Amino acid sequence: MSSLSSRMDSQVFQAFSTYATIVILKMMLMSPLTSYFRLTRKVFANLEDTKLVSSKEDKKLVCIDPDVERVRRCHLNDLENIIPFVLVGLLYSLTGPELSVALLHFRLFAGCRIFHTIAYIGALPQPSRAGSWILGMLVTFSMAYRVLSAVLLL
Amino acid sequence: MSSLSSRMDSQVFQAFSTYATIVILKMMLMSPLTSYFRLTRKVFANLEDTKLVSSKEDKKLVCIDPDVERVRRCHLNDLENIIPFVLVGLLYSLTGPELSVALLHFRLFAGCRIFHTIAYIGALPQPSRAGSWILGMLVTFSMAYRVLSAVLLL
Amino acid sequence: MSSLSSRMDSQVFQAFSTYATIVILKMMLMSPLTSYFRLTRKVFANLEDTKLVSSKEDKKLVCIDPDVERVRRCHLNDLENIIPFVLVGLLYSLTGPELSVALLHFRLFAGCRIFHTIAYIGALPQPSRAGSWILGMLVTFSMAYRVLSAVLLL
Secondary structure (H helix, E strand, O other), X not given: OOOXXXXXHOHHHHHHHHHHHHHHHHHHOHHHHHHHHXXXXXXXXXXXXXXXXXXXXXXXXXXXXXXXXXXXXXXXHHHHHHHHHHXXXXXXXXXXXXXXXXXXXXXXXXXXXXXXXXXXXXXXXXXXXXXXXXXXXXXXHHHHXXXXXXXXXX | OOOOXXXXXXXXXXXXXXXXXXXXXXXXXXXXHHHHHXXXXXXXXXXXXXXXOOOOOOHHHEOOOHHHHHHHHHHHHHHHHHHHHHHHHHHHHOOXXXXXXXXXXXXXXXXXXXXXXXXXXXXXXXXXXXXXXXXHHHHHHHHHHHHHHHHOOO | OOOOHHHHHOHXXXXXXXXXXXXXXXXXXXXHHHHHHHHHHOOEOOXXXXXXXXXXXXXXXXXXXXHHHHHHHHHHHHHHHHHHHHXXXXXXXXXXXXXXXXXXXXXXXXXXXXXXXXXXXXXXXXXXXXXXXXXXXXXXXXXXXXXXXXXXXX
């Protein structure tokens, strides 16, 4: 067996770094999107934030808006799916998979999550969003299976 | 001091990979569990999701259900505890701890979190859930202490 | 190009380990802080938790408190920002940046997030909190840019 550390120099690890950064950036972009909706709809979570827009009725601004909640749910779903992908993917990259197989996993996941965001924010009819969510999860499960079968030590 | 990279080939790193994957999989299983409760209780967060079950009163389905909220709180608690464990554990594995000591940390944490989920979903009487939550956090703190004392560079 | 794995022995990786552990510990401290507020304000999310304080009106304790919600929003914001920093920072450390440049990134981010927590919990007037949030995000974006330009493989 070749050493784990030598696998960090492989193209698989480079591909992982690229796709991991892309999906993390996608996830992080949900934060400014939430702020954008909060500022344009004038809906805030904290009383002190109402100073960011000029208005005379501050108290009214601390409330719930369906579009803001939609973006927040999408962001939380990203946290629940993208972070496990990156963590499992990191270990997966070190098990020395074929570059083509690894790229298939990474591309499928990145595509799923970008489509998931479009389907969530755009409120596309189901099961478009459920499908992309399940497919993305299956990619992570597939990588987790490979990690466990390669390095199992309980 | 032996090199950090050589430690990636150690059994400690293998053990870390195994337990990290197990707790991440446990965390990911909360997502289908939420979906299961949402579909069986017919309680959804988005209007478009109500098409997933056949019903004539769509608007009624977008509401709050105590069991769904319970699973969601358990999932969020997992995010808040399991991800720090995996990230700190990765750095901890590279500081070259004894295999037996590392295994004690990993096994204790995995056991705590599996029990925590059972206690949360089953609504077991406190302090069973609080105890497993605190013990899991102490494991992560112990690993963080080891990382900081081994590689501190401010 | 020197090998990625050799970079794990660099001072940059040591500095990353230090700051990553510090910000993760800061994030984890939000959990006990939430518990502290819940216990002192007697406001719980689960019915079984009300047994943790002696009281005769259990049902009343399962409600919403503005201070508890504030801490919880701060914790979620940490999850949304600190975890991407640690994941991108890990890949960034492996691209072999200058130690001084890397330290600038890490110190700036850690400072931002510690100030962000103070501004959030203390409800300091805006834009103090928004500023520290944006600056912290820019640090992560800067590291992500470096990762993508160094290892892009699509």
